[in-house]
Amino acid sequence: MATGRTHRPATRSRGIPEATVARLPLYLRALTALSERSVPTVSSEELATAAGVNSAKLRKDFSYLGSYGTRGVGYDVEYLVYQISRELGLTQDWPVVIVGIGNLGAALANYGGFASRGFRVAALIDADPAMAGKPVAGLPVRHTDELESIITDNGVSIGVIATPAGAAQQVCDRLVAAGVTSILNFAPTVLSVPEGVDVRKVDLSIELQILAFHEQRKAGEETSPAQETAVAATAQPRSGAGVRSAAGGRKGPDGDVPAVMPA
Amino acid sequence: MATGRTHRPATRSRGIPEATVARLPLYLRALTALSERSVPTVSSEELATAAGVNSAKLRKDFSYLGSYGTRGVGYDVEYLVYQISRELGLTQDWPVVIVGIGNLGAALANYGGFASRGFRVAALIDADPAMAGKPVAGLPVRHTDELESIITDNGVSIGVIATPAGAAQQVCDRLVAAGVTSILNFAPTVLSVPEGVDVRKVDLSIELQILAFHEQRKAGEETSPAQETAVAATAQPRSGAGVRSAAGGRKGPDGDVPAVMPA
DNA sequence: CCATCTTTGTGCACGCGTTCACAAAGGCAT
DNA sequence: ATGCCTTTGTGAACGCGTGCACAAAGATGG
Numbered sequence: 001m002a003t004g005r006t007h008r009p010a011t012r013s014r015g016i017p018e019a020t021v022a023r024l025p026l027y028l029r030a031l032t033a034l035s036e037r038s039v040p041t042v043s044s045e046e047l048a049t050a051a052g053v054n055s056a057k058l059r060k061d062f063s064y065l066g067s068y069g070t071r072g073v074g075y076d077v078e079y080l081v082y083q084i085s086r087e088l089g090l091t092q093d094w095p096v097v098i099v100g101i102g103n104l105g106a107a108l109a110n111y112g113g114f115a116s117r118g119f120r121v122a123a124l125i126d127a128d129p130a131m132a133g134k135p136v137a138g139l140p141v142r143h144t145d146e147l148e149s150i151i152t153d154n155g156v157s158i159g160v161i162a163t164p165a166g167a168a169q170q171v172c173d174r175l176v177a178a179g180v181t182s183i184l185n186f187a188p189t190v191l192s193v194p195e196g197v198d199v200r201k202v203d204l205s206i207e208l209q210i211l212a213f214h215e216q217r218k219a220g221e222e223t224s225p226a227q228e229t230a231v232a233a234t235a236q237p238r239s240g241a242g243v244r245s246a247a248g249g250r251k252g253p254d255g256d257v258p259a260v261m262p263a
Numbered sequence: 264m265a266t267g268r269t270h271r272p273a274t275r276s277r278g279i280p281e282a283t284v285a286r287l288p289l290y291l292r293a294l295t296a297l298s299e300r301s302v303p304t305v306s307s308e309e310l311a312t313a314a315g316v317n318s319a320k321l322r323k324d325f326s327y328l329g330s331y332g333t334r335g336v337g338y339d340v341e342y343l344v345y346q347i348s349r350e351l352g353l354t355q356d357w358p359v360v361i362v363g364i365g366n367l368g369a370a371l372a373n374y375g376g377f378a379s380r381g382f383r384v385a386a387l388i389d390a391d392p393a394m395a396g397k398p399v400a401g402l403p404v405r406h407t408d409e410l411e412s413i414i415t416d417n418g419v420s421i422g423v424i425a426t427p428a429g430a431a432q433q434v435c436d437r438l439v440a441a442g443v444t445s446i447l448n449f450a451p452t453v454l455s456v457p458e459g460v461d462v463r464k465v466d467l468s469i470e471l472q473i474l475a476f477h478e479q480r481k482a483g484e485e486t487s488p489a490q491e492t493a494v495a496a497t498a499q500p501r502s503g504a505g506v507r508s509a510a511g512g513r514k515g516p517d518g519d520v521p522a523v524m525p526a
Numbered sequence: 527c528c529a530t531c532t533t534t535g536t537g538c539a540c541g542c543g544t545t546c547a548c549a550a551a552g553g554c555a556t
Numbered sequence: 557a558t559g560c561c562t563t564t565g566t567g568a569a570c571g572c573g574t575g576c577a578c579a580a581a582g583a584t585g586g
Binding site for chain 1: 315350351365379463469471477478
């Protein structure tokens with residue numbers, strides 16, 4: 001999911017539902033692909049399939065933007081690309097900074113999807129002095145001391161946090177104080193920000209845990225209707241192997257001792 | 264967001280709403296932190312704050328798991344950690360494979376949050392023969408040819424796709440054919456999978472675009488209330504013809520020129 | 527110009543998720 | 557025991573999001 005703005009003001013941005021906004025990038029990508037193949041028009045049905053959604057939902061989504069289709073024909077691809085881009089604010093230039101140039105930060109810096117949609121990496125920032133000056137993705141890493149000046153000089157309003165969890169809140173505070181009003185947070189922490197600042201969170205570990213939940217359910221269902229404990233003790237064709245390492249001893253490096261049930 | 268299972272079967276897993284499942288990892292993290300500080304009990308109010316949610320929501324979420332609290336006191340931290348871990352299936356061992364060891368794949372391999380919660384990286388797989396054998400995060404990269412045998416030998420049921428978009432569907436098909444039933448997809452593509460396979464998507468570019476949308480709104484609001492409509496006022500300017508590249512405005516140091524609104 | 531066919535745009539109903547608000551339940555002091 | 561105080565657990569109301577199904581709109585062919 002990686003969901004969640006903080007403090008949802010129930011604003012329902014000018015009438016465009018949040019759920020619709022979240023899908024617009026999806027449509028845009030599908031449309032861009034069509035555009036590159038010089039497809040002139042597309043029906044809601046086709047586009048919906050390409051974007052992985054239901055056609056009724058797509059039409060309703062578009063209806064919030066206006067009546068951009070032609071009945072009996074479909075939607076003009078180029079026109080729609082422009083309208084959605086404009087609605088998402090991608091017709092303007094968005095300088096972003098990435099703070100925390102570890103493995104993830106470097107990956108983000110190299111990620112092509114950023115530049116391709118109006119986002120420009122204005123600077124890479126890291127707290128490690130040894131990193132300073134080293135080129136990553138063609139940009140020299142700047143030291144944290146310069147954070148504030150970089151933000152103001154470049155008019156940055158979007159920041160990406162890819163630091164360890166411990167440093168995230170502090171970095172966040174500095175970003176916000178310097179004028180950043182939108183933050184994409186990869187650190188596994190809840191950030192607290194003042195009113196008016198948007199935070200979106202991407203948490204890899206959470207996504208995996210959600211998958212694990214469903215995976216466990218699938219495994220449990222196959223064998224017995226419901227018995228919870230003693231999960232997939234038997235059967236279990238391929239996947240879970242032996243499963244059942246229950247609440248054993250230590251875990252990996254990062255360690256996280258499984259609690260034993262108390263009283 | 265990074266949302267979306269495919270094909271929502273409206274299953275409502277044994278009565279636990281999807282939305283609740285998505286929050287359980289959040290609670291678990293907050294609880295683990297409390298546990299490490301040896302806090303014995305916690306109230307719904309405190310825990311909710313730590314997890315960044317509303318206390319009523321938290322209580323309702325927990326009510327789906329059972330009555331694990333004590334009125335007048337709160338919840339036993341250790342006990343709750345155990346219950347949630349069990350519910351999420353984290354008391355068992357989940358071997359995962361990561362396919363596509365580029366910048367992102369390497370970052371994922373090094374990410375501590377995986378190992379810490381019952382997930383074990385069973386193998387790193389890449390299509391580039393030059394990568395084969397090279398150690399990343401302490402594991403030798405294996406070649407794609409070995410994909411099927413790795414899956415079956417290790418009983419892997421969860422796969423992470425971090426390949427370029429072009430290769431994603433093909434990799435996905437092979438994973439599924441080999442027995443993987445849960446996929447975490449970082450490639451910017453819509454994956455099609457057979458019934459019974461869960462896909463979760465994490466798309467960095469989409470998250471940024473959503474932020475940009477809200478950012479644009481904030482900037483627009485400050486200056487003028489609402490005018491919008493002007494654009495396609497008159498009939499459909501067939502394709503890109505009438506499309507004026509309105510936005511043109513550069514951004515100042517801090518500022519943000521609102522898209523020009525022509526008549 | 528009319529008939530037919532395609533596809534959009536949307537009114538409506540339904541279900542999920544969120545929040546409020548309160549009764550029930552347990553601890554604790556007296 | 558008894559009464560007070562705290563906090564849970566949940567019934568109920570509400571709002572958002574989704575999907576159905578159809579009328580309106582436009583294209584197309586005769």
